[in-house]
Amino acid sequence: xxxxxxxxxxxxxxxxxxxxxxxxxxxxxxxxxxxxxxxxxxxxxxxxxxxxxxxxxxxxxxxxxxxxxxxxxxxxxxxxxxxxxxxxxxxxxxxxxxxxxxxxxxxxxxxxxxxxxxxxxxxxxxxxxxxxxxxxxxxxxxxxxxxxxxxxxxxxxxxxxxxxxxxxxxxxxxxxxxxxxxxxxxxxxxxxxxxxxxxxxxxxxxxxxxxxxxxxxxxxxxxxxxxxxxxxxxxxxxxxxxxxxxxxxxxxxxxxxxxxxxxxxxxxxxxxxxxxxxxxxxxxxxxxxxxxxxxxxxxxxxxxxxxx
Amino acid sequence: xxxxxxxxxxxxxxxxxxxxxxxxxxxxxxxxxxxxxxxxxxxxxxxxxxxxxxxxxxxxxxxxxxxxxxxxxxxxxxxxxxxxxxxxxxxxxxxxxxxxxxxxxxxxxxxxxxxxxxxxxxxxxxxxxxxxxxxxxxxxxxxxxxxxxxxxxxxxxxxxxxxxxxxxxxxxxxxxxxxxxxxxxxxxxxxxxxxxxxxxxxxxxxxxxxxxxxxxxxxxxxxxxxxxxxxxxxxxxxxxxxxxxxxxxxxxxxxxxxxxxxxxxxxxxxxxxxxxxxxxxxxxxxxxxxxxxxxxxxxxxxxxxxxx
Numbered sequence: 001x002x003x004x005x006x007x008x009x010x011x012x013x014x015x016x017x018x019x020x021x022x023x024x025x026x027x028x029x030x031x032x033x034x035x036x037x038x039x040x041x042x043x044x045x046x047x048x049x050x051x052x053x054x055x056x057x058x059x060x061x062x063x064x065x066x067x068x069x070x071x072x073x074x075x076x077x078x079x080x081x082x083x084x085x086x087x088x089x090x091x092x093x094x095x096x097x098x099x100x101x102x103x104x105x106x107x108x109x110x111x112x113x114x115x116x117x118x119x120x121x122x123x124x125x126x127x128x129x130x131x132x133x134x135x136x137x138x139x140x141x142x143x144x145x146x147x148x149x150x151x152x153x154x155x156x157x158x159x160x161x162x163x164x165x166x167x168x169x170x171x172x173x174x175x176x177x178x179x180x181x182x183x184x185x186x187x188x189x190x191x192x193x194x195x196x197x198x199x200x201x202x203x204x205x206x207x208x209x210x211x212x213x214x215x216x217x218x219x220x221x222x223x224x225x226x227x228x229x230x231x232x233x234x235x236x237x238x239x240x241x242x243x244x245x246x247x248x249x250x251x252x253x254x255x256x257x258x259x260x261x262x263x264x265x266x267x268x269x270x271x272x273x274x275x276x277x278x279x280x281x282x283x284x285x286x287x288x289x290x291x292x293x294x295x296x297x298x299x300x301x302x303x304x305x306x307x308x
Numbered sequence: 309x310x311x312x313x314x315x316x317x318x319x320x321x322x323x324x325x326x327x328x329x330x331x332x333x334x335x336x337x338x339x340x341x342x343x344x345x346x347x348x349x350x351x352x353x354x355x356x357x358x359x360x361x362x363x364x365x366x367x368x369x370x371x372x373x374x375x376x377x378x379x380x381x382x383x384x385x386x387x388x389x390x391x392x393x394x395x396x397x398x399x400x401x402x403x404x405x406x407x408x409x410x411x412x413x414x415x416x417x418x419x420x421x422x423x424x425x426x427x428x429x430x431x432x433x434x435x436x437x438x439x440x441x442x443x444x445x446x447x448x449x450x451x452x453x454x455x456x457x458x459x460x461x462x463x464x465x466x467x468x469x470x471x472x473x474x475x476x477x478x479x480x481x482x483x484x485x486x487x488x489x490x491x492x493x494x495x496x497x498x499x500x501x502x503x504x505x506x507x508x509x510x511x512x513x514x515x516x517x518x519x520x521x522x523x524x525x526x527x528x529x530x531x532x533x534x535x536x537x538x539x540x541x542x543x544x545x546x547x548x549x550x551x552x553x554x555x556x557x558x559x560x561x562x563x564x565x566x567x568x569x570x571x572x573x574x575x576x577x578x579x580x581x582x583x584x585x586x587x588x589x590x591x592x593x594x595x596x597x598x599x600x601x602x603x604x605x606x607x608x609x610x611x612x613x614x615x616x
Contacts, residue, residue: 010432089438093463094416101412104405108387113577120569122561122578124318129398129587155401253430261428269421270430 001041003289004056006031007065008047009253015044022286029213046287047071054079061292063285064278066144066182067091069302070196070223071259073208084288088281092143095221096150096276100243102267103151103189106217107133111243130155134186138204139193139222140166141308143274147191159183184211189219196223197307210240219241221273224249224288229260236265247273309348311597312364314339315373316355317561323373325350326586330594350600352593355379360363362387364383371593371598373505374584375399375451378531378598391610395406396589400451403529403582404458410575411459411497414525415441419551434541438463443492446512447501447530449616451582455499467491492519497527504531505615514539518548525551529581530559544573555581 003019003026005012012030019028023164029040031048040056046065049065053062054077062072062083105111109125116123119271127133135151137144137160144160145168152170159172161183166173171241174183184190190212194200202229209218218241229250235241243265249258252271260266288298302308311327311334314318317607320338327336339356340343349362353375361370362385370380370391371576382384406437413419417433424431435441443451443459445468453476460466460478467480469491482491492498502508512535513575517526526549528535537558543549551573557566560579568574596606610616 073457093391093438097416101409101416101418104409108402108405108409108580110409110577113580114575116578117569117576120564124578124580124583127583129585130401142413154405238371256428269418270424270432272416272421272432275432275435277437293396 002027002029002039004029004031004040004043006045006048015278016125018282022282042289050074061298063288064302067274070307072304078304082298085302086281087300088276089282090280091274091276092146095143096147098273099147099191099219100150102219103135106189131157135189136187137185137193140159144193153244154221181211187212187216189217191219192226194223194226195308200226202228209235212241215242219245221238221247233259235247247271310335310337310347312339312348312351314353314356318462323586326590330590334435350597358382371596372610375582380612386612390606392606393608393610394589395592395608396584398588399582399584400454401427403451404455406529406581407455407499407527408458410527411443413496441464441465443497444491444495445501453500466467489519495520495524495526500528500534501530502534503616504533504592508534508535517543520549522548523550527553529555541567553581
């Protein structure tokens with residue numbers, strides 16, 4: 001039997017090495033090199049071409065190699081096997097650090113200081129007490145909750161918008177459709193962590209983004225298609241938004257003619273807020289392979305109908 | 309009786325207002341408006357011109373308005389009254405945030421991503437596990453200790469160089485002259501928090517800075533004169549250092565013709581790592597005024613012979 005590896009453009013060398021080190025007797029196929037489809041017992045994959053997963057007759061589980069499983073949403077026929085999410089505390093820690101960095105960037109005016117340096121200006125810029133700086137989180141799953149906790153420990157005033165009842169220490173919750181507008185209106189920074197599903201596709205459209213104050217900034221670390229990129233550009237151009245940090249885009253790699261590259265109010269990073277490293281993430285993979293072989297349930301399961 | 313206020317170029321309006329709110333019956337003189345020198349009971353000051361402090365016959369205490377008291381070192385004759393340091397947790401928190409921001413900036417390659425954005429390049433940059441990224445602290449006083457604690461909680465491998473015996477959780481200590489070179493050699497980032505004294509003036513000279521690896525970065529948040537700025541420039545220009553974040557300079561405001569403004573490896577901020585805000589700092593001032601009037605010792609005392 002064999003484990004099939006695929007990680008989109010990011011390559012599988014490091015995964016293959018880390019996996020082989022922990023499971024030395026295992027046969028590993030790196031897609032598209034698949035000598036025998038019937039050998040494939042586990043598909044440890046991300047962004048595998050559409051339709052491919054249905055072609056392995058002896059597949060026992062799909063193990064995701066990244067935090068998101070949205071690439072599975074385009075499948076019309078998924079094999080009837082468990083799909084297992086990748087949970088890697090190192091990735092969640094990295095995404096949290098990414099958010100702390102960019103919130104501090106705005107709160108402490110580092111974007112202004114960079115401009116002042118270009119102009120040779122020595123001038124302190126005032127900032128409010130940290131507990132008056134308001135950061136909001138959209139998407140209070142395990143990643144959003146950890147980001148909220150870290151922001152709150154740092155001292156920011158943290159809130160989140162949720163649709164169902166939740167309790168999170170030190171995070172003020174705005175609930176349901178009627179509290180969405182007041183949630184947005186009070187923010188200095190909005191962090192989008194919503195997973196991409198049919199419900200969240202284009203959720204941050206012109207109308208919803210327009211609820212933010214003109215000084216407010218948007219940080220997107222989930223999936224590009226949750227934001228209507230044209231609407232975001234229009235609001236930035238019209239002075240109705242203060243700035244954006246975009247780590248994810250509807251089309252990746254970001255096309256060279258995309259407006260975001262050269263927009264003075266936009267920071268682009270290449271889907272790197274939480275880079276998955278086999279050095280830490282391989283443990284979750286190996287654990288679940290051993291669980292399944294021992295007849296136990298893999299954990300945590302991914303639900304393609306919810307998108308997370 | 310009166311309180312004399314002076315805060316260098318930063319102005320005293322906010323201090324005066326905050327102080328008057330807590331002590332409404334108090335007379336406040338904002339230097340250089342001093343109707344009667346004999347009225348001055350407390351000098352709440354920073355960067356007061358040399359010689360000025362000795363001209364108030366009824367002075368009971370000098371209350372520092374900033375974290376450093378190095379401006380007192382140029383005085384040849386200080387009045388024989390207690391000098392009280394300003395301790396403001398908000399300032400220490402801000403300095404800590406400043407360091408976390410810039411260490412993340414280097415660790416997570418945000419300087420490279422900014423360059424990639426200018427060039428339209430979409431490419432992830434690798435980084436090591438956070439516990440292999442080594443940050444060192446020079447100056448393990450109350451500020452340096454807090455910065456070390458926060459870096460260590462974030463996950464970095466933190467070390468510090470000390471001259472006398474200390475114990476700090478999660479911070480590896482290098483001790484004494486013989487361990488200075490190995491301390492410097494292992495670092496990815498050096499944070500200087502040494503106070504400026506006659507012993508530390510020019511301490512980070514060419515020889516000592518040259519002990520750092522060629523990829524290493526320097527963050528200076530204490531006082532500019534602790535670093536030999538020409539030596540730093542030479543090392544950067546020669547490719548023997550990776551970069552520097554300089555919040556403080558030997559001469560401030562930074563002269564418009566200073567090399568640091570335009571150096572591609574240097575980030576300049578205007579002595580803003582920990583801005584002292586009267587909104588939080590006034591409490592320490594009022595506490596000590598009331599203590600002294602009640603016949604109690606003010607706290608904590610500043611020792612001009614040590615420089616902190």
